[in-house]
Amino acid sequence: MKEAADILIHGGRVVTMDSSGAIYENGAVAIRGDRIVAVGEKEKIVASFEPKHKIDASGCVIMPGLINVHTHAPMTVFRGLADDLPLMTWLNEHIFPAEKKINRDIVYKGTLLACAEMILGGTTTFTDMYLFADQVALAAKRAGMRAIIGEVLYDFPSPNYGPPEKGLEFTEGLIKEWSGDDLVTVAVQPHAVYTCSPELLKKCYELAVKYDTQFIIHLSENDDEVRQVKEKYGMTPVEHVEKLGLLSPKFIGVHCVKLTEKDIEILARYDARVAHNPESNMKLVSGICPVPRLLEKGVTVGLGTDGCASNNDLDMWGEMDTCAKLHKVATGDPTVLPAETVVKMATIEAAKAIKMDSVVGSVEPGKKADIIVVDFRKAHLTPVYNIYSHLVYTASSADVRTSIINGKVVMDNRELKTLELARVIRDVDEIARTVIKPR
Ligand SMILES: [Zn+2]
Structure with missing residues (x-):
């Protein structure tokens, strides 16, 4: 009998950032509600969970969402x-x-x-x-x-x-x-x-x-x-x-x-x-x-x-x-x-x-599901010898394919799910034109 999950991200390289520095080359992450319930090798996780929604992350890196401290x-x-x-x-x-x-x-x-x-x-x-x-x-x-x-x-x-x-x-x-x-x-x-x-x-x-x-x-x-x-x-x-x-x-x-x-x-x-x-x-x-x-x-x-x-x-x-x-x-x-x-x-x-390390910052069971999927099927991210080198010296914002916060998909395939981007841009353009720098 499989355990229920809301989201299963599978097939990518999971860079956990946990204290042991665990990386699963062909890994998966199961999310239930707002939390991560399992992280590990794909076969094991896929065999254990029945998700409502699957995210195929083949060729991608699955990692904790980034934290901007100021x-x-x-x-x-x-x-x-x-x-x-x-x-x-x-x-x-x-x-x-x-x-x-x-x-x-x-x-x-x-x-x-x-x-x-x-x-x-x-x-x-x-x-x-x-x-x-x-x-x-x-x-x-x-x-x-x-x-x-x-x-x-x-x-x-x-x-x-x-x-x-x-x-x-x-x-x-x-x-x-x-x-x-x-x-x-x-x-x-x-x-x-x-x-x-x-x-x-x-x-x-x-x-x-x-x-x-x-x-x-x-x-x-x-x-x-x-x-x-x-x-x-x-x-x-x-x-x-x-x-x-x-x-x-x-x-x-x-x-x-x-x-x-x-x-x-x-x-x-x-x-x-x-x-x-x-x-x-x-x-x-x-x-x-x-x-x-x-x-x-x-x-x-x-x-x-x-x-x-x-x-x-x-x-x-x-x-x-x-x-x-x-x-x-x-x-x-x-x-x-x-x-x-x-x-x-x-x-x-x-x-x-920011004293939130018991809540976020790594992909570990029990933590809140704040996870990103970074698409590595790109010319500038090939080949991969050292994953951390690519994350620091090569990857960019545009390579992030999916963002999950608190168990909710807030961006998928570069499309925002919580905000209407065109409107957000229009509003700030108007503020810039009419309030900040009226000509
Ligand atoms: Zn400042």
């Missing part, structure tokens, strides 16, 4: 608005004025576009920080994406929640509203140490502890930030957050480009997590996060794209490729960040960074 999804509406400029000109003359035009509707539609791009590119979970985060949550839910969202908090009035003291209240409301949701969770997300007072940061951390959620903050992004923090507090940004008592496994430091050896040791000691966004750091000439040193010290590092205004896409394949190469150039050592390590940073290590 982005600002609604910023898709600013994609390509202003590039190739010095940081301050870019921010003050282009991004800040454009952000003044942001409203709920724009955030919602911009996030739908981000979700469309991410699903088509094999990303199944994203961590987001932005204004009107309630709309980011609604858009992620509508798209069927797994997301950690959070309202950006700082010492100034917000176009969303108003006076700064209302920010924590707004965040707490969001946490309660989305508590128990199967796709969306809410984190506490102060912007940065130079835009948030020590008092605000401490209250943010207390809130994260109260609801057992993450505390996510941009940290040590560039020289300017380090200089400002040193002038004001007489220490580095990492020393500052340590002194305030904010460091723990709940803490995710985004960027961490300018770190001293002591900073790295502090982050390691508290088991704090790092979100690495190499393309954004390169484009804004912030510098290079010392990822090889962080990994040596045992710090968990996940990969992210940052927002579309500084990348300019949400493509995790490009990010993996850049990440692997950047650190080789930076260290002069071609053996650092081998391909397998980088794939981990976009899957299981990314899941660890």
Whole structure:
């Protein structure tokens, strides 16, 4: 008697990303409801399960969906608005004025576009920080994406929640509203140490502890930030957050480009997590996060794209490729960040960074079914000697054929199932034309 399953993906090479690094050359995965129920050799799985729906993945790679640990999804509406400029000109003359035009509707539609791009590119979970985060949550839910969202908090009035003291209240409301949701969770997300007072940061951390959620903050992004923090507090940004008592496994430091050896040791000691966004750091000439040193010290590092205004896409394949190469150039050592390590940073290590590794990040029985099928029957993916090398240096978003999130097929044969792509594109084009840059 065969066991019932909802979906059976069979015939491909299953790259599990589990702790043993198991790969099944002719494998299969059975899904029931929102969970993976079995992974293994095709014959065994096919003989054991009677599925409602079969996905033939012959010639493809079956792997965990990619996890983008840091982005600002609604910023898709600013994609390509202003590039190739010095940081301050870019921010003050282009991004800040454009952000003044942001409203709920724009955030919602911009996030739908981000979700469309991410699903088509094999990303199944994203961590987001932005204004009107309630709309980011609604858009992620509508798209069927797994997301950690959070309202950006700082010492100034917000176009969303108003006076700064209302920010924590707004965040707490969001946490309660989305508590128990199967796709969306809410984190506490102060912007940065130079835009948030020590008092605000401490209250943010207390809130994260109260609801057992993450505390996510941009940290040590560039020289300017380090200089400002040193002038004001007489220490580095990492020393500052340590002194305030904010460091723990709940803490995710985004960027961490300018770190001293002591900073790295502090982050390691508290088991704090790092979100690495190499393309954004390169484009804004912030510098290079010392990822090889962080990994040596045992710090968990996940990969992210940052927002579309500084990348300019949400493509995790490009990010993996850049990440692997950047650190080789930076260290002069071609053996650092081998391909397998980088794939981990976009899957299981990314899941660890956002404390979701018991839920997603690998293809294992009991985990949520967030799985992608990547078509390897392509000229540029032939032949295959090392699967991880192809995933990092060769595969691209366009090679992702099927995306499954929480047991639901959200994209198949490059067609979105949860969103009407033409409409999503039309809406953002109109925002760009009539609101962001009216001519
Ligand atoms: Zn960011």
